[in-house]
Amino acid sequence: PHRCGECGKSFAQRSALAKHRKTHSGERPHRCGDCGKSFSRGSNLTQHRRIHTGERPFACGDCGKGFIQRSDLERHQRVHTGERPYPCGQGGKSFSVSSHLDRH
Incomplete structure (x- = not known):
């Protein structure tokens, strides 16, 4: 398992740990072009964009x-x-x- 040095949380995959680390670093590289809100994960931006597009899948x-x-x-x-x-x-x-x- 891959363990977070900040909080001790463990992950089976290294990529999951890398995503998790962004919660501690404050890194938010995914920015909404409509309102400027930013997110640590691209999937969260995708979900947020639905507010602007009206998509309800x-x-x-x-x-x-x-x-x-x-x-x-x-x-x-x-x-x-x-x-x-x-x-x-x-x-x-x-x-x-x-x-x-x-x-x-």
Whole structure:
């Protein structure tokens, strides 16, 4: 494994460690041409650009609503399934979004 000298986090691949190191160095070489915001990873810039283009490549099969990120679609789908994967350990109540549990 490849270990980060700053925080001790380990990675199976050297390339993953190289990407991770940018979080410590503050290096953000990927810049948005529209608003100037910069990112440490090109994939984060690609995702950000969707704000400007309006692209929403992840569509809900039930209602057709589109999302910028797959994780947002997965969270949205709980509206249709009723899934509540975040239980409160004290009251038996559960939540569909982790931040709702935190707020509770």
